[in-house]
Amino acid sequence: MAWTQRTGRIVLLCSFAAILAAPRLYAADSAWTEIRSPHFDVITDAGEKRGHEVALRLEQMQAVFAGFLLKQELARPIPLTVIAIRGDKDYSAIAPRQPAGILPPPAFLLRGEDRTFLVLNLALPDPWLSATHELAHFFLEGNYPTTTSWFDEGLAEYFSSIQLDSKTINIGGDPELLPERQNDLFQRNEEKSQPPKPLTDFLTAPIWISMADLLTMQRNGPEGTHRTQFYAQSWITIHYLLAQKKMPETGTFFDLLQNQKLPVEQAIQQAYGIPSKQLEQAVKDYFKSQKDLLAARDTARTATGQIGELTIPQPIHYSSPIDPETAQYTVIRLPEPEGEILVTEMEARLPEHRAEAQATVEAFMKAPPETSSEHRVLGWIAMATQKWDTAFSELGQAMEMNNKDNWARYYLVITKFHEAQAANQSIKGLANALLDLRVVIDWYPEFAEAHNLLGLGRVEGGGITSAMQAEQAAIRLNPRHEQYQLNLAKIWTEGKKFDEARALLAHLKLSSDLQIAAGAKQQEKDLELTQKYGVSPEHERMRAQAEKEEAARQRQEAVENARPEEAPPDKRPILFAKGRIVSVNCSQDPAAEITFATGNRTLHLHTRDHAKVIVMGDDKFSCRWEDLRASANYKAGAKSGEGDLVSIEVQ
DSSP states (O other): OOBOHHHHHHHHHSOHHHHHHSOOOOBTTOOOEEEEOSSOEEEESSOHHHHHHHHHHHHHHHHHHHHHTTOSSOOOSSOEEEEEESOHHHHHHHSOOOOTTOOOOSEEEEOOSSOEEEEEETTSSSGGGGGHHHHHHHHHTTTSOOOOHHHHHHHHHHHTTOEEOSSEEEEOSOGGGSHHHHHHHHHTTOSTTSOOOOHHHHTTSSOOOOHHHHTTOOOOSSOOOSOSHHHHHHHHHHHHHHHTTOHHHHHHHHIIIIISOOOHHHHHHHHHSSOHHHHHHHHHHHHHHHHHHHHHHHHHHHHTTOOOOOOSSOOEEEEOSSOTTTOOOEEEEOOTTHHHHHHHHHHTTSGGGHHHHHHHHHHHHTSSOOOHHHHHHHHHHHHHTTOHHHHHHHHHHHHHHOTTOHHHHHHHHHHHHHHHHHHTOOOTTHHHHHHHHHHHHHHOTTOHHHHHHHHHHHHHTTOHHHHHHHHHHHHHHOTTOHHHHHHHHHHHHHTTOHHHHHHHHHHHTTOSSHHHHHHHHHHHHHHHHHHHHSSOHHHHHHHHHHHHHHHHHHHHHHHHHSOOOOOOOOOOOEEEEEEEEEEEEOTTTTOEEEEEEETTEEEEEEESOGGGSEEESSSSOOTTOOSEEEEEEEEEOSSTTEEEEEEEEEO
16 A cells, blocks of 8 residues: 555654554545435545445435435434545554454444434445444434334335345345345354245244234344344334335324323324224234235246246336436545544544544654544543543644634534533533524524534523424434433423423323433432522532532632741752763653763763753753763752752763
8 A cells, every 4th residue: 555645754753563553444545535415424534436436326225215205305313424435454443342253244334412423334245235224224224213113123124125226126025044144244244054934934934923912012222133033023013014115004003102292002093993803903914915026926927937036025126216327526625634633523422432533643743734524533532431631622722723624613512512411510611602502503404403502502601492492403313312302401491391391201201211200310319409498409519519619729729829947048058070971761741760871980860850851952851862061050958869850961
């Protein structure tokens, strides 16, 4: 790989350890390009043509998913950045760490509150298909209310069967039989001892999970294998509902079940017009009809001499909703080193890569000019590790260098909120934070978390009505984020809208998210106390904490301002020695000890703070001085051969 001129400068400037962590992805013949399509930003080092292909495939997939939900457009409450890497080794270097002997998947989706990254390995064919299940969950955010697990998982499995080229879409086959799914499982060393089992095999079982149970089951914890009865039935149920055009009825079902709190049998009857057992039989009959259709097709193919495997059910074929000939994309050649920094910004979100990401950015900064993006990444890392002063400094520098860097602006706001939350204090610089949030929202109006922070900031500043409006906007943009609803209940309590808050908290106490349910119970207790005494317990806790910290600050101030007893003057004479510095020991930094050879004896010269030593012949005191000619001024110590260093001249 041929390294760029900038990376070459970094190599010259960095130590061996830093070189190991230095940028990896930067071939001279693969400049970074940004491809902007209507809904995606693709950052790639594989050239404009491959970037166009990635953007087209993602636009096709989004259009198909929007059709499932009967929408023209999908909302995007969390910004998404796509990074498409040309080289397999370069991709593997930034992918999440895998156990020994297991390859990373062809793509991964890295989700966060502030930003989501989709990272693709373009060294493999169609890597985006490896991320279809995770993308389905991402697309549901902001576009469909909270559901029980069968809907999300069934729809994600159905979407995972998608196959597409520039002209056609195929979808609906058994996703576990697709070549890329089997290859992905093989590469990751899963289920090597037995051949992959299709979902349809589970559906031939004599006993199914009852429809009433299936439609109320909640999957908790991380996803494991999708080859289970639950996933198979969820998938075929979605298959049936889409084929029978019953998605509107499904929306009605969830409203009855989750909002109106009807029993599941009653909700099924009202939404679909049939009892649960009849709905279950309808899904089974649909699956059987697919088997019968397959048998008929297989007979016809055999009679005509055709060969090839047919699967249940047969995929649906239709024209691509996106015409590649008329698709409009904007191409931007990224200036050096913006592409590399964007990759590093993604890497910093993986805890196992964070130290490498920081070393990479610091290595770049040794080869000027510095950029706002470099400071932004260091600021984000400091924020994530709760080094608040460093975060404010780095993000402030990023804003000074580029006041249009809205990510740096947003991270500054997050840092203020997180610092206040960690210390249980009021938000510092609240007025500026609210102004910055307005700028961020103007830049990205669908940014649900920015609206949420605006609501929380406004309630602290006393703007109850505007806080309600901002929090309701966050909920509208991302109705699945129950923390926003919990925050709205808090704002309603602050605004003395106790009935509204109480009703919402009663709903949230039943959440399958244990943390949300616990938070709702605590807020319900606080609400009763607020209504009874007129002051919220949270305000009392914050006031008590503020008083405690103010008292500690005053005690510290008193100690610092106390007049210390004057030390007697040091009347020891200053002695002079000429010789050489043998070594310097800074193990007790900032204290240091110089081993100094002069004539036929050795001196051990000490200083409590080497930064205060007068140095001549060099820029500053160095802990790396060794075998250098020098002269020293010092005062004799209590023991022979010991002394206190006053000044040193290096020759």
